[in-house]
Amino acid sequence: MSDHKLSASITPKRSMEMLSQREVLLLKKTGEGSLYEIFRSCSLAILNVGSECDDAKILLAQYEDFDIEIKQEDRGLKLQLTNAPSSAFVDGQMIASTREMLFSCLRDLVFTQAKLQMNPLPLEQSDDITNYVFHLLRNANALKAGRLPNIVVCWGGHSIVREEYEYTKAVGHELGLRGLNICTGCGPGVMKGPMKGATISHAKQRIYNARYIGLTEPGIIAAEAPNPIVNELVIMPDIEKRLEAFVRLGHGILIFPGGAGTAEELLYILGILLHPDNKDIPYPLILTGPASSEKYFQQLHEFINTTLGFEAQQHYKIIIDNPEQVSKEMKVGMQAVEDYRKINSDAFHYNWAIKIDHDFQVPFEPTHENMASLRLYKDMPTHKLAANLRRAFSGIVAGNVKAQGVNAIEKHGPFEISGEPSIMKPLDKLLGAFVKQGRMKLPGTKYTPCYIVKTDTAS
Amino acid sequence: MSDHKLSASITPKRSMEMLSQREVLLLKKTGEGSLYEIFRSCSLAILNVGSECDDAKILLAQYEDFDIEIKQEDRGLKLQLTNAPSSAFVDGQMIASTREMLFSCLRDLVFTQAKLQMNPLPLEQSDDITNYVFHLLRNANALKAGRLPNIVVCWGGHSIVREEYEYTKAVGHELGLRGLNICTGCGPGVMKGPMKGATISHAKQRIYNARYIGLTEPGIIAAEAPNPIVNELVIMPDIEKRLEAFVRLGHGILIFPGGAGTAEELLYILGILLHPDNKDIPYPLILTGPASSEKYFQQLHEFINTTLGFEAQQHYKIIIDNPEQVSKEMKVGMQAVEDYRKINSDAFHYNWAIKIDHDFQVPFEPTHENMASLRLYKDMPTHKLAANLRRAFSGIVAGNVKAQGVNAIEKHGPFEISGEPSIMKPLDKLLGAFVKQGRMKLPGTKYTPCYIVKTDTAS
């Protein structure tokens, strides 16, 4: 065992996790429907605290002798770890948050898998999926009935420059001063900064039950290892359910600077807010960053204008370099959400009312074929076009950082995306700007695009 | 609305219960797989606090205009009650424990039903049932990992004389002084006395998280309305799963005086302990009562001897009129349970190790045909004979107090039970003694036997 690896026996600090014998079987290395491999790789990502590596393949290779096993003991479950990353430990003791996250991971994987095994005909209707996301969040104890709307979802890049990072901390500090909670994708960068800032201001406000919710999924967790401030980790089964969870669990969304993933998220939420059924539902959406990010947001704003139009721009507000104003506007937005739900008897803890089109719910497989056949034309309803643009960005994110996507690119070359010129040109320009600004990869690495934008002149 | 009825809107005090839209649909008055009727009748039983009526039919008739409806509100669920029994209220406010129980009932019915709907091929294997009982108890938050064995199951009559009731309080007081928790069938009589005694001694010992667990099932809850000290109510789907829950959740069993139901319980646990697989598993079992009950226990002891034999007698101890000794022996027994589970890495919170034969797990339908065809012969393995004797008593309990059984008796006359004379004669004698001692019905009512014991001379 090298000196950066440790073996240890881990018990949950709080005695919450209990599995039946049947569920324990699901986690054995061998056996039908085994969760072992996915549990092992998620655990490894969780244990990889504070590492700068966002490449799942490298991580898995470095710790190929890592093993994790579940043991039943008199007082409950125990995890037996072998050759785990030593960064998860302080003086030989596992950091408490990391320990908690391992058990959260176990809880979510078992729930998802057990559900699927018992219910072999899966989730076809839109309602089925929405109920399923609810059940998963409830099982993860992420739905807290009775609390007023106060969850701010923060989206943006996991790899940002220092100035942007400091800005996210400042915004988090202002949000925390106003008693707001933070929900992110649970990795580093924009996913960590607001939590760090809010930790300090929650301490100042003597808020002891503050929530730092991290929503992730098995495909992304290795690239965006949960930061240890997260005190509620939920692993959703795939990227679409994760996005739906953000939208229904959160009460407002902040978008910080990022790259393709951030554009995907913006297109996703705009596609939803543009749905005719949602036109009366208040949903605070703010794009913000430090002075240096002004140009970035201008580019995005212009891209939205060119592709989805003026109406889409009315659904968000851009605020540059003003954490206090961001926080005040978000607080005002929360009040609007509260009023609306009270009047409509809609639950504070889960946004049942908002319509998420089936297009946004079904997983998009980022294959070369699917990417090539995306329709990107202005004759579609705006929210449908937003859906397809979202998929295009989703595929690019996969090609950049997800194991499956990276492999596909290595094998078949870059994805081809095509559509009408009035969409493809702005798209190409935006992507080019992202590459130039170093927003596609970790700083210091050279980026080779995983896509080719083509203009479909025939249409 | 008469003056003994009240209408009210009820919210859960602690914000634990959240239902998905799908689950709320299950509780609508109309619709597929609706739980409405069962929820209504269980709720009525829960609201019938402190009533002396143990006849479900009378209760339902008295409150035929009672209605209960679920409403989704911003902060969670609300129950809308119309024409509810006023005994559940103090100055117009519902008693907190009653309120909690209504939501516990909701939780358990939804879990059971949702499970069944998703998993249409039910629970065939013994293991399936054991895992199912675990899942149900876990969902009810009744499994608390990490606590040492300290749950004492108290069985006995719901209708006992004053002296016996005072004795159960004294025993409960001694158990509570030693930090033990109480689990009963959650009704009055023996199901309430130990909880009342323990409430006082837990207060003296400054134990603030004491558990008063009530395990019931929809068929029995009306006859044994939960007493309001119960702070964990769990509604199991049927009598067999309820019995399995007692055995796997509890760490020791006390049997107080009772009637046919108590005999059923004693035969059930003896049948399990007599199973060859269980011979090394410690399970403290004590039969106890005041001086006046000595004869009652002698009769039972003799009946066990004649039918199941000397070995069966070794599994329990009879202690007359000595609450302190009962409590001390139970405490010693808990230590043996703790030691055994530590050595065998068996969970403290759920007795996975004990073998419960499939015979004891499948519901016994108390029809005239099933009762008539029970085999009661000494050539069977002892634990199989115990199983059938248990069923005989189970049928008699149904014929005495359960709606279905009472209806069958009204329609077809008494059940016939038959077997070899060396079993049937002691059985007849024991039942006769119960009738004579008034242990078949509430005091003050005349009892008409719902059974005929026949001797099968042919065998």
Add this chain to the structure above:
Amino acid sequence: MSDHKLSASITPKRSMEMLSQREVLLLKKTGEGSLYEIFRSCSLAILNVGSECDDAKILLAQYEDFDIEIKQEDRGLKLQLTNAPSSAFVDGQMIASTREMLFSCLRDLVFTQAKLQMNPLPLEQSDDITNYVFHLLRNANALKAGRLPNIVVCWGGHSIVREEYEYTKAVGHELGLRGLNICTGCGPGVMKGPMKGATISHAKQRIYNARYIGLTEPGIIAAEAPNPIVNELVIMPDIEKRLEAFVRLGHGILIFPGGAGTAEELLYILGILLHPDNKDIPYPLILTGPASSEKYFQQLHEFINTTLGFEAQQHYKIIIDNPEQVSKEMKVGMQAVEDYRKINSDAFHYNWAIKIDHDFQVPFEPTHENMASLRLYKDMPTHKLAANLRRAFSGIVAGNVKAQGVNAIEKHGPFEISGEPSIMKPLDKLLGAFVKQGRMKLPGTKYTPCYIVKTDTAS
């Protein structure tokens, strides 16, 4: 060491009690201003749980080899007990409430003594005493800011018949159902019953921070050993400060049947309520008991009429055999108290506004001389006459049960009390009735009056 005595080392369960080296010195057996003797005798009374003995002298004689010593350890204080009553232990472990009370006793004695040592010129002004009582209660953590008025003081005999005891439990049960807390003199009988009843109903109402306050003083604690339900024991320095604490800490008073001590308490509160300054201050005062006690209350009512007059009768209400009505009226009274204090910005946690005359605050030494020189004439202001009648009863209580008083009677014969005939005759009649009804001593013992009532014909 006999088998009813145990030795043990006791640490506080909650780490609240810390003493400075100077304070520890106060408790050494030798040394200036030592508290050792008083701490030893109070501790012995506390340890004497559940004993039927109410005679301090017998208790002290029985445990003359009892010793208690304070030790400083790394984690705080420890008490070293030698030859303590075994009734305070369950299986060798001290009952948690008893353990707590020993540390409460330590806290109060040290506070009182340290205060007196530092402030050698004591409490001369009425305001001084009132502030001192406040400081003592605050130091005992008995003042809880922010809670609404809900403390019901229950007065009455420590030695009552079964039926009366059961009645006090029923009243306590009803009070607890309405969320009210109980404050008594902390001994058995009336001081225990309401707490026991409320313990059950507080459990039903899921009230986990219920208060069972016991106010005692060193001279009475041996005769009225704290019952173990008390979860806040406060030892006031003398009888008058204890009475003031009842009145200022409590929000309403219930008087159950009792003997001379109960009459003393009624006269005390009437004397205060009759003070002209207090005429607008709401103070619910209810006299109640089972049907059998009706005559007792008629006698008291008549005595009040004859001596203090009709106006005094307006300050209380007598309710016979109706626990629910008692509780409802007390609840209504609490609301009046709340309203009054809100309007007048008077603290909920301490009744600063009520005037307690200096006469009621200074200790009355029950010597033969003081008893003989009491003025009992109708030409006095009513509240002054009430004060002197109170003293007469106080002396009789001392002569009955307090060490000092009993010794004085043994030495000099009965006290002589004299006054004008229109007071002395009713007094003699009332005392005679108490003797006849066995309200002067524990049942089963013969009572020899410690007083002679004389009529002062000269006046």
Add this chain to the structure above:
Amino acid sequence: MSDHKLSASITPKRSMEMLSQREVLLLKKTGEGSLYEIFRSCSLAILNVGSECDDAKILLAQYEDFDIEIKQEDRGLKLQLTNAPSSAFVDGQMIASTREMLFSCLRDLVFTQAKLQMNPLPLEQSDDITNYVFHLLRNANALKAGRLPNIVVCWGGHSIVREEYEYTKAVGHELGLRGLNICTGCGPGVMKGPMKGATISHAKQRIYNARYIGLTEPGIIAAEAPNPIVNELVIMPDIEKRLEAFVRLGHGILIFPGGAGTAEELLYILGILLHPDNKDIPYPLILTGPASSEKYFQQLHEFINTTLGFEAQQHYKIIIDNPEQVSKEMKVGMQAVEDYRKINSDAFHYNWAIKIDHDFQVPFEPTHENMASLRLYKDMPTHKLAANLRRAFSGIVAGNVKAQGVNAIEKHGPFEISGEPSIMKPLDKLLGAFVKQGRMKLPGTKYTPCYIVKTDTAS
């Protein structure tokens, strides 16, 4: 009212603070022994959150119309603020920590004053002072019995450069990862950084009861306004009692870079540790800073060597630029403290055993006369020389930042300090280095020395 001032009514969040009428009188603007002025100025310092101003005079002048008044209400005390600094508020609501601190301030001032009024002959013996400090800390609830040694006192400058500040955060983060708590002088700079770092790591370790103790005194609070992470503020009556509180409450001391005040603190603790009575008492003492501070510590180390000698150097360890090692060594030191106290039955919560010479306990008045007459010669016992050197630095601190000292300097010119050359030369050199490094005043301001070092050639 200008826009940077707010008026508000403040109630304590937790209902802890209750005052008697007598105590409320102490805080009235007029009246004997009034605390009003001192309460007003301390409150102003507390409200001055986040301000960069460390000059009490400027602060008082800026808010000369600020007023604070105590009101008694039904639920307890209320503070009425007029024209308070708006920096203490977020959207019109006072920051919770600031609110808490105002009530802590009230508590401590009342305790101190009430004590002094009742005990007019004050604290002459060394033991008296030690017991008094204990009583004050106990009253502030700062003594928590039962917890293992884990309080790290952090000393150093309130005005340090960015790199040093970041370093203190990194050290705090490592201390928090190991479960250690932080105690500082509660101002900015070194007093804030470790708390900020530990807040993040305590969150990671799920430590919810972490302690951020700030010990201050009325004369320094304006210059070192409490940072809002402090969750236990204690105001000691003077600088010497504050220093004693640090030593007896803390279990180890870290010294970061600072100026004259830091040198004073180092001399204080060395003077104590050099006392012959203390030679066996473990007391971890570490001097640490980033790489850039290496020279600073070399200068101090050399100064100690030249003046107090090699033995004094053995009492501390210097660690440069290694937060993890600092934290590990401190953790090891804590274990030694724990072991020592267990063996000697010394309380974990208060270091009774360590001898603090009377010289270190009595307030040193920094008058020109006292400064001039300090004896600084090597023929004194080392701990006595340390005491006088400490006083010299104390006077310089007063001349730099305390109102009284600054006034004296303005009036009479700089203090003169004299002694034998082998002490005065190193002293002059060290002070010169501090001036040169800008450690005497806030960065950006020009420093005029408040002292003249003279060599006493006669001696």
